[in-house]
Amino acid sequence: MNSKISFQNVTKTFDLKDSVFTALDDVSLEIEDQEFVTVVGPSGCGKSTLMGMAAGLVTPDGGQVEVDGAPVTGPGPERGVIFQQYALFPWLTVRGNVEFGLKLAGLSAEERRKRAEQAIDLVGLTDFADALPKTLSGGMKQRCAIARAYAVDPEVLLMDEPFGALDALTRVQLQDQLLDTWTQQKRTVMFITHDVDEAVYLARRVIVMAARPGRIFRIIDVDLPYPRTEEMRLSPEFAQLRNEVWHAVYHQDEPQDAVAA
Template sequence: MNVKISFRDVVKTYPLKDDTFTALDHVSLDIADREFVTVVGPSGCGKSTLMSMAAGLVEPTSGEVLVDGSPVDGPGPDRGVIFQQYALFPWLTVRKNVEFGLKLMDLPAEERRRRAQRAIELVGLADFADALPKMLSGGMKQRCAIARAYAVDPQVLLMDEPFGALDALTRVQLQDQLLDTWSKDQRTVMFITHDVDEAVYLASRVIVMAARPGRLHKVVDVDLPYPRTEEMRLSPEFGRIRNEVWHAVYHQAPAVPAA
């Protein structure tokens, strides 16, 4: 396996007034190049902390995080990060929002426009390129955020519950849109979610985390072919995998304190 992201015996602790809180406890995980992995687990299991480490936004207390074999020492254009909040500039059009990261890279105006236009078309917003965010629905705003991440041509997409605030129908539509985009130029995707159905539908592997302390609980292979379809959600095999992940998330034995 050609490993893209590697977490090696990662520990993250935070000091409390009279104690220490362990957010992640000796987590080791490899994510392959061009693999689509989802991470699911109960609140407090360290999902977002793990992703933030890969993004270079949080440093491990011990252990290390590698991308392409090199230690992560901060954010970089090789990793695009998408959060649940859209974080769009309300005074900029869709096109200017998507071009923002490219401008920071000091690219010529013509190259910025070309790359932004490609990303906008990729997420289906070509007809809204000159619209302000206030004119967009929630789903369209999130597609704009995804386009902005794609425009800088990252090797890795790190997505922290990007569809969590959307209604059910829009959420399903954007799941299909994301998979369609990923199929065209497969990047490595690490996708955080609370939704078990979403985790199974998107991924080739589901990483199940356990809480208090946050640790790797189970890895479930999703042996379903791409492209994924609505009919697949109703299949017995999808139901079997969903039930396996659901049980792993919501029927965990409590952590045993260290001696």
């Protein structure tokens, strides 16, 4: 496989009132085409800043970010971004929200409807296509946001804690839904999370970051087959990986074999 997203020695600082905060310090990372990668780490480690660079929403002070070998200079339709906040238009139906980006892209009404219906079906919201967001549960709103991202046919999905505000049961259900969707229509996924179980369950690789300054601390391969299942969550292999990631995130002051980015 070839690298889809490439972070090359990226650095980012922010000016505070009395000091300078280094969000990222000389971070390099390669994410392969159609790979599902999760990024986890303590608060302030630069996870969201790193994703923002890939989205073209944050400009690095040093280094460069590339997608398909081309420098990222701003947002682009080949990169779909999904945040924790649903950011749905409350006056539009599920179908209207999913079609919105397609309308901006200049697609015909017929093509918009076709793509929207495919994306809505993909996330299991066909029966709610004409519903307004205020009538949907939190999980359904997030599925609508995922459908909207898929509808524009991006090659890359950038997800910043999309399930962070959901209850535990809905969160687990949406993890399975996301993997089902990813299995049907492979995309390169960079998924930011604070949840260690979620990081292991979804990913082929878990990127563990450290803070002050923000940097890559370890990269842990998840050698578990897809599709992931509930039985897999309860397996000794999953428990071992979870413990390894947990220790890397929460015990970074102890000696470890850090993996260079």
